[in-house]
Amino acid sequence: MSLKSKLHILKRKYRSSKMAPAFNALHTFLYLPNETTHGGTHIKAADDLKRTMNTVIMAMVPCLIFGMFNAGYQHNVAFGEIQAVTAGLFSPEFWTLDNFLIGFWKILPLVIVSYGVGLGIEFLFAIIKKHEVEEGYLVTGMLVPLIVPVDIPLWMLAVAVAFGVVIGKEVFGGTGMNILNPALTIRAFLFFAYPTWMSGDKVWVEGAVKRTEEIAAGANLDAISGETILGSLAQGKEAGYSVMDMFFGFIPGSVGETSTLLILLGGLFLVFAKIGSWRIMLSSVLGAIVMGLIFNQVVDSGWITESSKFYGLMSTTWWHHLLIGGFAFGTVFMATDPVTASQTNKGKWIYGFLVGFISIMIRVFNPAYPEGVMLAILLMNVFAPTIDHYVVQGNVKKRKKRLKVKSI
Amino acid sequence: MGLLSKKDSKLILDPLADNNPITIQVLGICSALAITAELKASIVMSISVLFVLGLGNVVISLMRNIIPSKIRIIVQLVVVATLVIIVDLVLKAFSYELSKTLSVFVGLIITNCIIMGRFEAFALGNGPWRSFLDGVGNAAGYGIILVMVGFFRELLGSGTLLGFKVLGDPIEKTGLYALGYENNGFMLLSPMALIVVGIIIWVQRTKNKALVEDH
Numbered sequence: 001m002s003l004k005s006k007l008h009i010l011k012r013k014y015r016s017s018k019m020a021p022a023f024n025a026l027h028t029f030l031y032l033p034n035e036t037t038h039g040g041t042h043i044k045a046a047d048d049l050k051r052t053m054n055t056v057i058m059a060m061v062p063c064l065i066f067g068m069f070n071a072g073y074q075h076n077v078a079f080g081e082i083q084a085v086t087a088g089l090f091s092p093e094f095w096t097l098d099n100f101l102i103g104f105w106k107i108l109p110l111v112i113v114s115y116g117v118g119l120g121i122e123f124l125f126a127i128i129k130k131h132e133v134e135e136g137y138l139v140t141g142m143l144v145p146l147i148v149p150v151d152i153p154l155w156m157l158a159v160a161v162a163f164g165v166v167i168g169k170e171v172f173g174g175t176g177m178n179i180l181n182p183a184l185t186i187r188a189f190l191f192f193a194y195p196t197w198m199s200g201d202k203v204w205v206e207g208a209v210k211r212t213e214e215i216a217a218g219a220n221l222d223a224i225s226g227e228t229i230l231g232s233l234a235q236g237k238e239a240g241y242s243v244m245d246m247f248f249g250f251i252p253g254s255v256g257e258t259s260t261l262l263i264l265l266g267g268l269f270l271v272f273a274k275i276g277s278w279r280i281m282l283s284s285v286l287g288a289i290v291m292g293l294i295f296n297q298v299v300d301s302g303w304i305t306e307s308s309k310f311y312g313l314m315s316t317t318w319w320h321h322l323l324i325g326g327f328a329f330g331t332v333f334m335a336t337d338p339v340t341a342s343q344t345n346k347g348k349w350i351y352g353f354l355v356g357f358i359s360i361m362i363r364v365f366n367p368a369y370p371e372g373v374m375l376a377i378l379l380m381n382v383f384a385p386t387i388d389h390y391v392v393q394g395n396v397k398k399r400k401k402r403l404k405v406k407s408i
Numbered sequence: 409m410g411l412l413s414k415k416d417s418k419l420i421l422d423p424l425a426d427n428n429p430i431t432i433q434v435l436g437i438c439s440a441l442a443i444t445a446e447l448k449a450s451i452v453m454s455i456s457v458l459f460v461l462g463l464g465n466v467v468i469s470l471m472r473n474i475i476p477s478k479i480r481i482i483v484q485l486v487v488v489a490t491l492v493i494i495v496d497l498v499l500k501a502f503s504y505e506l507s508k509t510l511s512v513f514v515g516l517i518i519t520n521c522i523i524m525g526r527f528e529a530f531a532l533g534n535g536p537w538r539s540f541l542d543g544v545g546n547a548a549g550y551g552i553i554l555v556m557v558g559f560f561r562e563l564l565g566s567g568t569l570l571g572f573k574v575l576g577d578p579i580e581k582t583g584l585y586a587l588g589y590e591n592n593g594f595m596l597l598s599p600m601a602l603i604v605v606g607i608i609i610w611v612q613r614t615k616n617k618a619l620v621e622d623h
Contacts, residue, residue, distance in 0.1 A: 153588055167603060171610070193594035 004031050021126040025133030049175075053138040055273050059266035060142050060333065063256035066249060068107050070259070071150045072099030074252050075206040078224045089248050089261075103150075106206050107255055110145035113154050117161040118144075125170050136175025136182075136339075137165065143183035143333060146256025147326065147374075148190065149203035156197060160190045180381050181340045184330075184374055191374070199370070201227035204252035226252040229324045234367035236312040239324070246323040257329040260322070267332035276336040279345060280352035284331040285322060287356025292318030295364055313364045321360050330373035331356065340381040344391040351387055355380045412541070419541040423549035425616075430553040431609045432619065435521040440554055441601040443513050447570050450558030452499070452506055454551030456514060458544065460491040461523050465543030468531035475532075484527045485518065492517045522550055557604045565595030 007030065011023045029050065073094050076082045085091035118137045126133040144161060164186030169178040191198045202208040205226030215221055229239045229251055241251050249259025257263075270276030295314040298304055304314055322328060335341060335355045342351040355376050362372030369375060412420070429435045436457075443449045467487050468475075475483050496514045499507035507514065517523065526546050531539040562568055567575040567584075576583015578591060594600050613619045 153590075155588070156590070159592075171606075189594060192597060193592040194590055195593055197590075 007031070018127055018130075021131065021133050022123050025123065025126070029135070049135045050138075052275055053135045055275050056139045056270065056333070057142050059269045059273075059276075060146060060256065062262040063146055063259060063266060063329070064107070064111075064142070066259045066262050067146060067150075067255040068103030069094060069099050070249060071103030071106055071206055071255065072096075072101065073103075073250065074150075074204065074226060075099075075102050078205045078208060078226055080222075085245070085250050088244060091250075094250060102206065106150055107145060109154055110148065110150075110152070110157060110255070111142070113157050114144040114161055115141040117158045118165050121162060121165045121170070125174065129174075131174070134175035136169070140165075140183045140186075144186055147183065147187050147254050147329065149198060150206050150255055151203045151209050152190070152197050156190060156194050160186045160193070163189045176339055178339060179385075180378055181334055181337050184334055184378050184381075187374055188378060191369075191371070199231070201225045201231060204228055204254075228253050228370070230313070230363065230370035233312045233316055233324075234370050236306075236309070239316075239320075243320065243323065246320070251324075254326060254329075257326040260328045263328045263332050270332070270336070276332065277338075277341065277348055277352075279348040280336045280341055280355075281331055283349045283352030284335055284356035284359075287353035287358075288321055288327060288331075288360050289318055289356075290353075291357045291360035292316075292321045295360070309367065310364055313367070321363070325363065325373065326371055327356075327359055327373045330359070330377055335377050335380075340384060342384045342387045342391075344388050347384070347387045347391045350391075351380055351384055354383075416538065416541055419538060420545035420548070423542075423545040424552060425549075425612070426619065428549045428553065428612075429522045429525075429546050430550055430605065431612055433522075433525075435525060436550055437602075437605070439513050439516060439520060440550075440557060440605060441598045443510055444554055444557040444601050444604075445561050445565060445596050446509065447555065447558040447562045449506065449509050450554040451551075452503070453510060453513065454547070454554050456492075456495045456499070457517060457520065457522070457550055458547035459495060460488060460517055461526060461543040461547040462540055463543075464488055464491055464523060465526055465531040465539040466536045468527045469534060469536040469539035472532050480532070481524075484524060487527075488518050488523055522546055553605065553608060556608060557601055560604055561595045561601060564592045565600075567591050 007023070007027045011020075011027050014020050014023050073082075073085075076099060077084055082093050082096075085094050115137075118141045122133055122137050144157070144164075148157060164182050168180050168182040168185030169175065172178045187198075197203055202212055202224070205224060208224040208226055211221060211224045215223055227235075227237075227240075229241060229246065232239055239246075245251055247260050249261065251258050267276060267281055271278045271281070295316075296318050299311070299315045304311055308314075316324075331352075335352060342348050355373070358376035358379060359373040362369055362375050364372075366372070423429060426432070430437065430440055439453060443453050464484075464487050468484060471483070492515060495517070496507070499510070499514060526543060530542045534542070559569070562570075563574070567573060567578060573583075575589070576585045578585050
């Protein structure tokens with residue numbers, strides 16, 4: 001008997017029990033349901049929620065795989081095992097099995113914990129509230145391992161995921177009802193709850209924290225520093241990486257956010273699959289460019305001197321801001337979340353522009369929160385309904401005016 | 409309760425749960441968010457409010473027939489302010505450190521909506537004994553939530569309770585910390601207090617469906 005029919009039998013068996021949503025979810029996740037509805041008119045469309053979510057996950061897979069290589073590469077470079085890349089994207093030092101395996105064994109547990117805890121809570125709530133399990137967590141579960149540092153302790157991730165799913169989503173009524181992006185809620189929780197594990201120059205390189213502890217215990221070893229570019233710039237230091245490194249992603253950072261190239265490809269994929277909104281992505285980049293140019297102008301006109309604590313990030317060339325930190329990842333995969341972003345087309349332009357604009361502003365003005373894009377998206381999530389409201393009202397007003405002119 | 413009639417004991421017991429000033433009436437949230445990072449501060453704050461509200465209700469109730477209704481708010485304010493100043497001075501004299509932690513929030517008891525609310529809604533229309541019970545009941549209802557929030561915030565945020573290191577020493581890495589546990593810094597920030605109060609409200613309404621408003 002095939003798995004499908006076995007699942008089908010199981011589903012029928014438990015149909016009237018409390019556990020029904022769990023079996024239904026498993027069945028519909030793996031296969032197309034073999035029930036048909038009777039009577040009435042139906043629209044059959046391929047892009048159901050499951051398909052939509054899976055498309056986004058597919059767009060993120062390159063980032064995940066690259067993140068695994070990068071985790072191993074950062075580890076090996078920091079520990080002096082290999083030389084830094086020199087030959088561009090296809091540097092042989094980077095694409096080694098050793099790099100991949102180190103990253104794989106480090107990142108796989110993050111993915112498992114993220115999905116295990118998150119889906120566990122989704123199933124639990126579905127059973128308690130007696131509704132079907134929704135696919136909402138599929139994307140969040142993949143986003144979460146990509147936006148945390150590689151060395152984050154697993155129990156912290158589990159606590160944060162539980163918090164994010166319950167407080168960020170379930171209390172509002174589950175998938176589609178949440179105000180804040182759940183993945184970013186999880187990251188924000190981690191950031192404020194355990195700041196030592198989410199910032200600084202240790203957590204981005206696998207093994208650096210352990211090395212620090214060994215040195216503290218008296219071992220005669222070199223300390224490892226894997227500061228992110230944003231961190232270095234915020235302290236007024238040089239970035240230390242070439243623009244090509246930033247673009248290809250051979251830099252320390254959260255697991256999946258480093259490679260702007262792959263994020264760009266993922267973004268294009270989402271736009272062509274008509275799942276991600278190109279308006280939000282484009283306007284967000286525009287917003288970041290405008291803010292970056294303003295800051296560059298401020299530096300050029302001499303209002304800010306090198307003694308200022310904002311100088312490092314403010315004097316960063318405007319388009320470098322698009323390559324460093326989590327800006328690209330947040331813009332492509334999180335600002336475009338259809339639930340929490342603005343719904344109207346005009347609203348999307350405003351929303352995206354402000355996300356980009358505020359990201360760079362937070363980055364520069366508050367070096368304690370170098371990851372401005374997280375806070376910017378969460379802030380704009382809160383304002384998205386307001387933006388929509390005024391866009392709709394504006395349209396209503398315009399049409400009423402037209403009506404009046406005609407009737408006179 | 410043999411000591412109190414059924415009607416009187418309702419005055420004390422109702423605000424503890426089904427008519428709680430914080431979780432049901434959503435009053436006095438401001439101080440509940442601001443000073444609950446430590447259990448000790450929450451307890452002292454609860455006692456202060458208990459003193460002010462219990463005594464204030466009696467005073468207002470005694471004067472209820474001679475207060476001209478046009479200036480009753482001013483009279484109420486004078487009464488609260490007097491009591492709050494007493495509390496503030498006692499704290500400063502006997503526990504200076506704690507009064508530093510509570511800082512402006514002791515003074516802000518004056519504007520705590522629960523107190524003015526009880527004066528207006530109860531003490532102005534009831535006798536001193538019943539007003540006293542009502543004041544104590546409401547202050548206790550306020551205190552229970554404060555202590556609950558303070559308990560979780562201090563335990564999870566600093567790993568201590570009343571200053572005792574119940575989870576071990578985070579620097580020496582003993583107890584839970586030896587296993588890699590770390591304090592949750594978010595718990596010490598005010599937004600988390602709001603979420604903890606929210607969770608308490610959630611639990612309370614799940615247990616007692618009668619409290620859920622229908623729309």
